[in-house]
Amino acid sequence: MTDLDQVRAETLNSISAASDVAALEQVRVTALGKKGGITALMRMLGDMGADERRVFGQQINAVKDEVAAALEARKIVLEAAALDQRLARERIDVTLPARPEAQGRIHPISQTVDEVVAIFGQMGFTVAEGPDIEDDFHNFTALNFPPEHPARLMHDTFFLPEKADGSRLLLRTHTSPVQVRTMLQQKPPIRVIIPGRTYRCDSDMTHTPMFHQVEGLVIDRTTNMGHLKGCLIEFVKTYFELDDVPVRFRPSFFPFTEPSAEVDIGCSRAGGELKIGAGADWLEILGCGMVHPNVLTNCGVDPNEYQGFAFGMGIERIAMLKYGIPDLRTFFESDLRWLRHYGFVPLDLPTLTGGLAR
């Protein structure tokens, strides 16, 4: 065995035996460093004759390459082992809770308004608004309330103090004054819905002094009660996201519409649980009718030329029905537990293409 063979064998052995990267580096220095065994043999080349040098040079280069490859291969193995070892030490308890992030909510009233707007929006209704503090004309007179109508009297309407001229402003008792404002500002054809705050001097289990309504108004030359039925039946089905909801139009009375109707939807109360859809019972959800000719006249619209319908419903009521919220009063209590439970995450933007609700 030549020295070269011996150095090769020893080095390769040492490489296999190196137990960590540092030991391997030591092997590399021992073999290939300035004072290394192979380096020493390389130095011998200078003292050799040309032929001998050529042969030995080839041999020693082959050994050098072989050692370098072995070093690299071993290094990869050792590094992988070292990484495994490190990772084996680096353990976290993944069951610990992640850093908290606050989740906001959208109030069910806002969400329901957005749903209603999405539905009527695609039927071509725009959204109109008006002031909460109204006058007698817009809230009552223009809407064909007779002068002594009980709704004008103290027990229903919130009044502001009497002015020097004897007039009194009031908090609108319905969103209908915005119908009046719309007709006074805009020529037919008109299609608007009007969501907003409304106020009645009433407070018990099922009434709150403030609540929300959405009003609808369609005025043109041809819209009749058949369209009213079609429009509201479609609304009900779309809103409740049910294909089969029986809808019943029942004659009723409102000063500002004629003919007037209340709309009932089918429901079941079997087992004490209210379920919207086909069932034995009816549930009233909104009032509607053809706009009274007196209202049109009061708003500067010629009733011989134009006609149309109006409807109104309680936002909280339809939200309660759809989302199973049991108590009206809780809408206004700002109880975070309630808001988190019944509220909607901000990404739940209702659309007709993506569905109104999850």
Next chain:
Amino acid sequence: MKFTLSWLKRHLDTGAGVAAIAERLTMLGLEVESVDDPAARLQGFVVGHVLEAEKHPNADRLNLCKVSTGQTTLQVVCGAPNARAGLKVVLAIPGVVIPATGEPLKKGNVRGVESQGMMCSWRELKLGEDHEGIVELPPDTPVGVPLTSVLKVDPVFDVAITPNRADCLGVRGLARDLAASGLGRLKPLAVEQVKGTIKSPIGVTLDFTPDTAAACPLFAGRLVKGVRNGESPQWLKDWLTAIGLRPISALVDITNYFTIDLCRPLHVFDARKISGNIQARLARPGETLAALNGKTYELDPCMTVIADDRQAQALGGVMGGEASGVSAETTEVFLEVALFDPMRTAATGRKLAIESDARYRFERGVDPAFVLPAMELATRMIIELCGGEASEPVIAGRVPADDRCFPFRPQRVAQVGGVEVPADDIRRILEALGCRLDGGPILSVVPPSWRADITGEHDLVEEVIRVHGYDAIPVLSLPRPAVVRPVLTAAQKRSGWVRRGLAARGLVETVTWSFLPTAQAELFGGGQPELRLANPISSDLDAMRPSLLPNLLAAVARNADRGNKDAALFELGPQFDGDRPEDQQPVAAAVRAGRSGARHWAQSPRPVDAFDAKADALAAIAAAGGPADGLQVGGEAGPWYHPGRSGSLKLGPKLVAWFGEIHPRILAALDIKGGVVGFELFLDAVPLPKAKPTKAKPLLKVSPLQPIERDFAFVVDQAVPAEALMRAAKAADKGLISDVLVFDLYEGPHVGEGKKSLAIQVTLQPIDKTPTDAEIEAVAAKVIEAVGKATGGVLRG
């Protein structure tokens, strides 16, 4: 409005059942709120025959009866004193639901003896109050048949009448509508005059001025002499009892009967208690009346009274007086059939807080043409039930003129209703309702006297559509726009973005009242007299809110009371700066209380501070599409903020938002412990985005070169706003400096009294070539110079 089935059938000839009648009433707009059909709850009860009755072996007061069901014989333990052999009884076997308890009967064991059934009292059947003993059916009642086959039970309807349908506050009115809709035939109402055999000793006058004559335009009176005011016949007592009225005496029951039956309230005076003549007049100042309900009322000269020569004896259209009321001793009765002004009657009833069946009808309007017929009918009934002889009528005033006659275009039914109703049907419906029709293609229609609500063609159109049935109206699709376009205004979209933007930041949306206690309104600059409700629901809700914050703060306090101290709430809604429409402005406001979050093993929560509120405000403005960069931050917010820890965000002179810590004095006044921060964004101050010709975004320009960051620490006076320093640094080289951020603030002994150290990181973004070290140094020098010039700041040594 309650009535029974047999009562209805007095006016309506129909074979329709209870359910069909109820359904039709509802679909005529006469909404049936309930039908109480005793037959439904008497299912399963049979007629039993007590064969034997012996003493219970173990109980003195109980009987042990053998009761035949016709098929078998049961052993029944019974405690009723009248249980005896031979009796025909109402028998329930186990499983039958007892109406009084709502529970099914179980087989019982009473003191060691099995009881296989139950014999019931009227009260247990919910057919009366009698609970003295078990029901004794007539001896000839067949044994074993269902109880409902031998007991006459009368279903009771309760109908909600809309305010326009005064005529349906009488059973006959309901019958007429049902007949018009094809559910039976209205029976004729025969009115025969009762011949007066004596002259009334009591005269009647109307004592009004022309201005007030409408208070009582017509008064018909009649004396009946020699009456005996005993009990009413059973049929009348049954009907009144069934609808919740207590039978009192024949004369009183007759007035109640006319009220319910024909919507014709009457009054009866004991003629012997009337002094002199009767006059209808307005009350005199200071006049009082002891009414039939036992209360005494102070009257005022707006109220109509019926008076004798001495004093007021009744409140016209509202209630009779105690002094002249009929009693068992009454032998001479004076009948009043009159008309009273609806508005005046309503006002009187409201002022005196008297609810009565008479007021309810007069304020909605009774049939003016029916006064004299009703007087004849009532006189006849008095004589039938109480005997006596009638005087000639005494009548003051006259039936008010009614010259209503409307042109009616039948095609309007289809135009408005969307439903084709054949001409014959139109005519039949209107005539059945009592209209008189005349003429050709355009009819002229005279509505009936009892339908004051019909005031024009539109009302006739409604009547036809209503009686024809809404179900017959075909469903039509509302014609759609060819392309759905956005329907929200820019301002409406802005509100939506802000709402969802704030919720995305972890704030929870709430909705609070538009009003609040005046004391709280005053804390926030409100409480003006013109914004205080004249009739608040409670003193807690008496002022319109001048700001959204107080209600949000109150919500924070309520949540803290429930153990949730770290509330983060927001609201979008109106605030009221005055009572004109333009004084109402939309605001987005939020509050954060307590700590920044829950405790966590990896990070500690910190108390919320003004910068949380500032971040919320800026995010809301950004969500609203406002110019985030163009805002000036000022140091002063509304007086309800901490004066040193709050600020304003302005666009030029226009205030956009306030943010900061809520003033400790406000928190104390609202009983809130711990700090709260908040902001108010005045949405209308955020400029609406300009309508752009294209939605395309400007072309993105990015540099391929690495940005370079350099840090500087400046010592400045404490009063120097950080923003001034940042702005100066940024302006030092507009071409190269792309961003400046503050990464440290130090105040303390190392920089000296009244000073602070602000450390900033300046980012240089080369555009076309990498700057040399010398160029970078030059920019750094410019930054130092610019900051020094703008703020007096020097590099920290």
